[in-house]
Amino acid sequence: MLELFLHLLLLFGLSPLLSGVIGKTKALFAGRTGPPFLQSYYDIWKLFGKGLVISRTTTWVFRAGPVLALAVPVLASLLVPFGAIGAPLSFTGDLIFFVYLFGLSRFFTAAAALDTGSSFEGMGAAREVTFSCLAEPTVFFCFIVLARLSGSLVLSTMFGSVLNTAWQSAGPSLILVVACLFVVVLVENCRIPFDDPNTHLELTMIHEVMVLDHSGPDFGMILYGAAMKLFVLGALVVRLVFPGTTGDVLFDTLLFCGGMLLLAVVIGVVESTMARLRLLRVPQLLVGTMLLSFFSLILLLR
Amino acid sequence: MDNYNPANLLLLLVILFNFFLLGSSRLGACIRTVAIQGGILSLLPLFLHGFSGHSLILAGGAFLLKGLAIPFLLLRAIRQVQIKREMEPLIGYVPTLLLGTLATAGAFIFSDRLPLIEVHHGSLFIPVGLATLATGFLMLITRRKAITQALGYLIFENGVFIFGMLLAEAMPLMVEAGVLLDLLVAVFVMGIVMHQINREFSSMNIGQLSSLRE
Amino acid sequence: MIAALLLLPLLGGLAAFCLPSDRFRPLLLPVCGLAHLVLTFLVIQGGPAVHLSMAGNWIGVDPLSRLILLIVSLLFCGCSFYAVGYLRYRIAWGNRIFVSCLLLFLSAMSLAAMARHLGLLWVAVEATTVASAPLIYYNRNRLSIEATWKYLILCSVGIALAMLGILFVAYAALAGSAQVSLQLDDILQGAANYSAPWLRAGFVFLLVGFGTKAGFAPLHTWKPDAYGEAPGVVGALLAGGLTSVAFLALLRTLQIMDAAGDGAMAREAFLVMGLVSLGFAAVFVIRQPDFKRLLAYSSVEHMGILAIGVAIGGVATFGAMLHLMNNALTKGVLFLSAGNIHRRFASKRVGEVQGAITLVPVSATLFLLGFLAITGSPPFGPFISEFTILRGIFTGGHYLTGGLFLFFLAVIFIGMGSTVLSVVFGTPTERKGDTNYRETLVTTGTPLVLLLIILLLGLYLPEPARKLFAEAAALLEVKP
Numbered sequence: 001m002l003e004l005f006l007h008l009l010l011l012f013g014l015s016p017l018l019s020g021v022i023g024k025t026k027a028l029f030a031g032r033t034g035p036p037f038l039q040s041y042y043d044i045w046k047l048f049g050k051g052l053v054i055s056r057t058t059t060w061v062f063r064a065g066p067v068l069a070l071a072v073p074v075l076a077s078l079l080v081p082f083g084a085i086g087a088p089l090s091f092t093g094d095l096i097f098f099v100y101l102f103g104l105s106r107f108f109t110a111a112a113a114l115d116t117g118s119s120f121e122g123m124g125a126a127r128e129v130t131f132s133c134l135a136e137p138t139v140f141f142c143f144i145v146l147a148r149l150s151g152s153l154v155l156s157t158m159f160g161s162v163l164n165t166a167w168q169s170a171g172p173s174l175i176l177v178v179a180c181l182f183v184v185v186l187v188e189n190c191r192i193p194f195d196d197p198n199t200h201l202e203l204t205m206i207h208e209v210m211v212l213d214h215s216g217p218d219f220g221m222i223l224y225g226a227a228m229k230l231f232v233l234g235a236l237v238v239r240l241v242f243p244g245t246t247g248d249v250l251f252d253t254l255l256f257c258g259g260m261l262l263l264a265v266v267i268g269v270v271e272s273t274m275a276r277l278r279l280l281r282v283p284q285l286l287v288g289t290m291l292l293s294f295f296s297l298i299l300l301l302r
Numbered sequence: 303m304d305n306y307n308p309a310n311l312l313l314l315l316v317i318l319f320n321f322f323l324l325g326s327s328r329l330g331a332c333i334r335t336v337a338i339q340g341g342i343l344s345l346l347p348l349f350l351h352g353f354s355g356h357s358l359i360l361a362g363g364a365f366l367l368k369g370l371a372i373p374f375l376l377l378r379a380i381r382q383v384q385i386k387r388e389m390e391p392l393i394g395y396v397p398t399l400l401l402g403t404l405a406t407a408g409a410f411i412f413s414d415r416l417p418l419i420e421v422h423h424g425s426l427f428i429p430v431g432l433a434t435l436a437t438g439f440l441m442l443i444t445r446r447k448a449i450t451q452a453l454g455y456l457i458f459e460n461g462v463f464i465f466g467m468l469l470a471e472a473m474p475l476m477v478e479a480g481v482l483l484d485l486l487v488a489v490f491v492m493g494i495v496m497h498q499i500n501r502e503f504s505s506m507n508i509g510q511l512s513s514l515r516e
Numbered sequence: 517m518i519a520a521l522l523l524l525p526l527l528g529g530l531a532a533f534c535l536p537s538d539r540f541r542p543l544l545l546p547v548c549g550l551a552h553l554v555l556t557f558l559v560i561q562g563g564p565a566v567h568l569s570m571a572g573n574w575i576g577v578d579p580l581s582r583l584i585l586l587i588v589s590l591l592f593c594g595c596s597f598y599a600v601g602y603l604r605y606r607i608a609w610g611n612r613i614f615v616s617c618l619l620l621f622l623s624a625m626s627l628a629a630m631a632r633h634l635g636l637l638w639v640a641v642e643a644t645t646v647a648s649a650p651l652i653y654y655n656r657n658r659l660s661i662e663a664t665w666k667y668l669i670l671c672s673v674g675i676a677l678a679m680l681g682i683l684f685v686a687y688a689a690l691a692g693s694a695q696v697s698l699q700l701d702d703i704l705q706g707a708a709n710y711s712a713p714w715l716r717a718g719f720v721f722l723l724v725g726f727g728t729k730a731g732f733a734p735l736h737t738w739k740p741d742a743y744g745e746a747p748g749v750v751g752a753l754l755a756g757g758l759t760s761v762a763f764l765a766l767l768r769t770l771q772i773m774d775a776a777g778d779g780a781m782a783r784e785a786f787l788v789m790g791l792v793s794l795g796f797a798a799v800f801v802i803r804q805p806d807f808k809r810l811l812a813y814s815s816v817e818h819m820g821i822l823a824i825g826v827a828i829g830g831v832a833t834f835g836a837m838l839h840l841m842n843n844a845l846t847k848g849v850l851f852l853s854a855g856n857i858h859r860r861f862a863s864k865r866v867g868e869v870q871g872a873i874t875l876v877p878v879s880a881t882l883f884l885l886g887f888l889a890i891t892g893s894p895p896f897g898p899f900i901s902e903f904t905i906l907r908g909i910f911t912g913g914h915y916l917t918g919g920l921f922l923f924f925l926a927v928i929f930i931g932m933g934s935t936v937l938s939v940v941f942g943t944p945t946e947r948k949g950d951t952n953y954r955e956t957l958v959t960t961g962t963p964l965v966l967l968l969i970i971l972l973l974g975l976y977l978p979e980p981a982r983k984l985f986a987e988a989a990a991l992l993e994v995k996p
Contacts, residue, residue: 284325284395287399291399291402295317302429418691462683466683469686469687477638481638484639491649495664502661508665511662
C-alpha cells in the first residue's frame with residue numbers, strides 16, 4: 001500500500017517538473033532566464049481554476065478526450081516500476097496492454113479533435129495518428145528484445161533486475177533499444193525534432209493543434225496527462241540506463257528521480273541543438289528507428 | 303566474444319552510420335559521416351592487434367587518408383560545384399533503408415553459417431563487414447549524384463577494410479599503404495571528374511550521363 | 517633490371533610532368549617505349565633458368581609475366597611512336613597530363629605483370645585504372661566524361677570486389693590452418709591445405725573483380741564507352757595492354773585454384789564466362805553503327821575466346837597464350853587505324869564515315885586487314901591461335917562448346933564485316949570529309965609494323981617465341 005502511494009506520489013508530484021527542467025535547459029542554451037522550474041504546476045493550477053467553454057457543435061466525445069488523456073498515463077504508470085519501487089500492477093502480457101492504453105488515449109484525443117469539425121484539428125489528428133502508428137512497431141521491437149532477455153512478458157520483470165546481467169550479455173543490443181525508446185519518448189511526447197511544443201503556427205503543429213479548442217480544466221487535464229505520459233515513457237528509458245538497485249529504497253528512488261531529471265536535461269539539449277524536421281522526413285526517421293530496433297533484435301537473436 | 307570489447311562497440315557504430323548514410327539526404331552530412339566511419343575503422347587495428355608498430359602505422363595512415371584527406375577532397379569537390387543539398391535517389395530513402403536493414407540482417411544470419419575459424423565465431427567483424435559492403439553497394443546502385451556514387455565506393459572500401467582487419471598478418475604494411483594510396487588517388491581523380499561533369503552538364507546527376515548506350 | 521623496367525616509365529612520367537614544352541614532351545614516349553622494350557627483351561633473354569626476383573619475392577618474372585610483359589611492351593612501343601604523331605596533330609590541346617599518365621600507365625602495367633604478391637598485383641591493377649582514367653578523358657567533351665566516370669566507378673568497384681576475393685583467399689589459408697601469406701609462391705605451395713569454401717568464394721570474387729577489368733560480359737559495360745570515347749592510341753593500350761594484364765590476374769587465380777586441386781570448378785567458371793562474352797559480343801556487334809564501339813565488342817569477344825581457351829586446357833591453353841599476343845597486337849592495328857579514320861572524318865558513325873579508302877587509303881587498308889585478322893582469317897596470327905583453341909576444344913570432346921564457339925565467331929565475322937566494309941568502301945560523304953587531317957608516316961607506320969608482326973606470327977612462329985608461349989601455357993597445366 002505504501003509502495004502504491006509512493007508510486008502515485010512520484011507520478012503526480014514529479015511529472016510537471018520535467019517540462020520545467022526542459023524549459024530551463026532550453027533557456028540556458030538560448031541565454032535566457034526562462035520560466036521558473038515550477039511553471040507547469042502554476043499553469044495546471046491556473047487552468048483548473050478557470051471556467052470551461054465548449055463549442056456547441058461538439059458531443060460527449062469532446063469531453064472524453066481530456067479525461068482519457070489524464071487517466072491513461074496514470075493507469076499505464078501502474079505497470080511500470082519506478083526505480084526500486086516495483087510496479088503496483090502486473091500480469092503476463094501487460095506490455096501489450098501498456099502500448100494499447102496509449103493507443104486508446106490517442107484515439108480519444110484524435111476523436112475529440114475531429115469532433116470539433118475544425119480543419120486544422122483534423123489535420124493535426126491525421127499527423128499524430130500517422131506518426132504514432134510508425135512509432136508503435138519500434139516500441140514492440142524494443143519490448144520483444146527485453147522480453148527475450150528476461151524471458152518474461154511482464155513489464156515489471158522486463159525492466160527489473162534482469163537488466164543488470166543483460167547489460168553484460170547483450171550490451172550493444174540494449175544500447176540500440178535505449179536509443180530507439182528515447183526516440184519514441186520524443187515522438188510520443190511531441191518534442192523537437194518531431195513536433196515543436198512551442199510553435200504558434202497551426203499549419204506546422206501536430207499535437208498542439210489538436211487541443212486548440214480545449215480550455216480550462218479540460219486543457220489542464222491534457223497538460224497534466226501529457227506531463228505524466230512523458231514521465232511514464234521516460235521512466236522506461238531511465239530504468240534501462242540505471243538498472244542497478246542497492247536495496248535502499250530511499251537511495252534508489254533518489255537515483256531514479258535524478259535519472260528522470262537528467263533525461264529532461266537531455267531532451268532539453270536535443271531540443272536546443274536540433275531543428276524541427278520537415279514533416280516529410282519524420283516518417284523516414286521513424287522507419288529508420290524501427291529498423292534500428294529490428295536490428296537490435298537480430299543482434300540479440302543471432 | 304566479450305561484448306564489452308571496445309572493437310565491437312565501434313563496429314556497432316559503423317552499422318549505425320551505415321543506416322544514417324542510407325537515410326540521409328544531406329551531402330555534407332554524408333561525407334562527414336563517411337569520414338567518421340573511416341576514422342572509427344582506423345582505430346580497429348589498435349584494438350585488435352595492440353599497439354605494435356604495424357598497427358600504429360596502419361591506424362595512423364588509415365586515419366589520415368580515410369578520416370581526413372579523402373573527406374577533405376570530397377568536401378572541396380562539393381564546395382567547388384556548389385552542389386544542391388538534396389539528392390534524388392532512384393529508390394526512395396525508406397525503401398533503401400529497408401533494403402539496407404534486410405541486407406544487414408542477412409549478413410548477420412549468413413555469417414553465422416560461414417565456416418569461420420574458432421576465434422572468429424560470434425565476432426562482429428564479418429557480419430559488419432558484409433553489411434557495410436551491402437550498404438556501399440546500395441548507395442552505388444540507388445543514388446544518382448556522382449558524389450554519392452563515390453561515397454558508395456568509399457563505404458564499400460570500408461567494408462573491405464573491416465574484413466581485412468582479420469587478416470592483418472597477410473597484408474604487409476607496404477601493400478596496405480599501396481591500397482590506401484590507390485584509394486586516395488582514385489578519389490582525387492573522381493573529384494576532378496566530378497568537377498568536369500558539373501562544368502559540362504551544370505549538375506552532377508549521372509542520370510544525364512546516358513548518351514552512351516546501345 | 518626489373519627495377520629499371522618499373523622505374524624507367526615512372527621517372528619518364530615525372531620528367532614528362534616537369535618538362536614545359538608541349539612540342540618536345542611527346543618525344544619522351546618513344547624513348548621510354550624503346551628502352552622499355554629493350555629491357556623487356558633482356559629480361560626475357562634471361563631464360564627460364566634465371567628466376568629474377570626482388571623485394572623478397574614480391575616481384576618476379578615467371579614465363580607468364582614474360583609473355584604479358586612482352587605484349588605490353590611491344591604494344592606500348594608501337595603506340596608511343598603513333599602518339600607522337602597524334603599529339604602533334606592535337607598540339608593545341610596540351611599533353612602534359614596525357615604523356616605523364618601514359619607512362620605511369622605503362623609502369624603500372626609492368627608492375628602488374630611482374631607482381632608475385634596478390635596485394636601488390638591488386639595495387640598495380642588499381643593503379644592502371646587510376647592512371648588510364650585521365651587518358652580516356654583526353655577529348656574533354658560530355659561523352660568522354662561520361663565514359664570516364666563509368667570506367668572509373670565500374671572498375672574501382674570491380675577491383676574492390678577483387679580485394680575482397682584476395683582477403684577470402686587469405687582467410688582460406690587461415691581457416692585451413694596453413695601459413696597466411698599473399699605471396700604467390702607461398703599460396704601455390706600451401707593451397708592444397710586451404711579451406712575449400714573460402715577459396716571458392718575468393719575465386720568467385722576475384723573472377724568478378726578482375727573480370728570487370730578484363731571486360732567479360734556482362735561486366736563489360738564500361739568497355740564500349742571507354743574505347744569509343746578515348747583517343748585511338750588509348751583504346752589500343754586499353755584493349756591490348758590493360759585487358760591482357762587483367763587477364764593475367766585471372767590466370768593467377770586459376771593457378772591458385774589449380775594448386776588447391778579445385779581447378780575443374782574454376783575452369784568451368786571460365787568456360788561459362790567465355791561463352792557468355794562471346795554471345796554478348798555476337799548480339800551487339802550486329803548492326804553496330806559506331807565502329808569504335810564495334811572494336812570494343814570485339815575486345816569482349818576475344819576475352820571470351822581467351823577464357824574458353826584456358827578453360828579447355830591442353831593445346832587450347834597454348835592457343836590462348838598465343839592468342840593473348842595476337843589479340844593485343846591486332847587490337848593495336850585496329851584502334852590505331854580506326855583513330856586515323858575517326859580523325860579524318862571527325863565522326864565514328866557508320867552513316868557518316870564511308871569510303872575511307874579514298875580519303876585515308878593506308879589507314880583504311882590497315883583497318884580492313886586488321887578486321888580480317890581479328891576475325892580469324894588466314895594468314896594472320898589470330899587464325900592460328902583461334903584454330904589451335906578450336907582444335908583443343910574438339911580433341912577434348914567439347915562438341916557443344918565448339919559448335920557455339922564457331923557459330924558466334926561466324927556471327928561476329930558477318931556483323932563486323934558489314935560495318936567495316938561500309939566504312940572502308942563506298943563513296944565518301946563530302947560534308948564530313950573536310951578536316952585538315954592527313955596521314956603521316958608515324959600514324960600509319962606503327963599499325964603497319966604491328967600488322968607485320970601478327971602476319972609473321974601467322975606464317976612462322978620462331979622457336980624462342982614458341983618456347984615462350986609453351987612455358988607460359990605449362991604454368992597453367994594441371995599438375996598431377
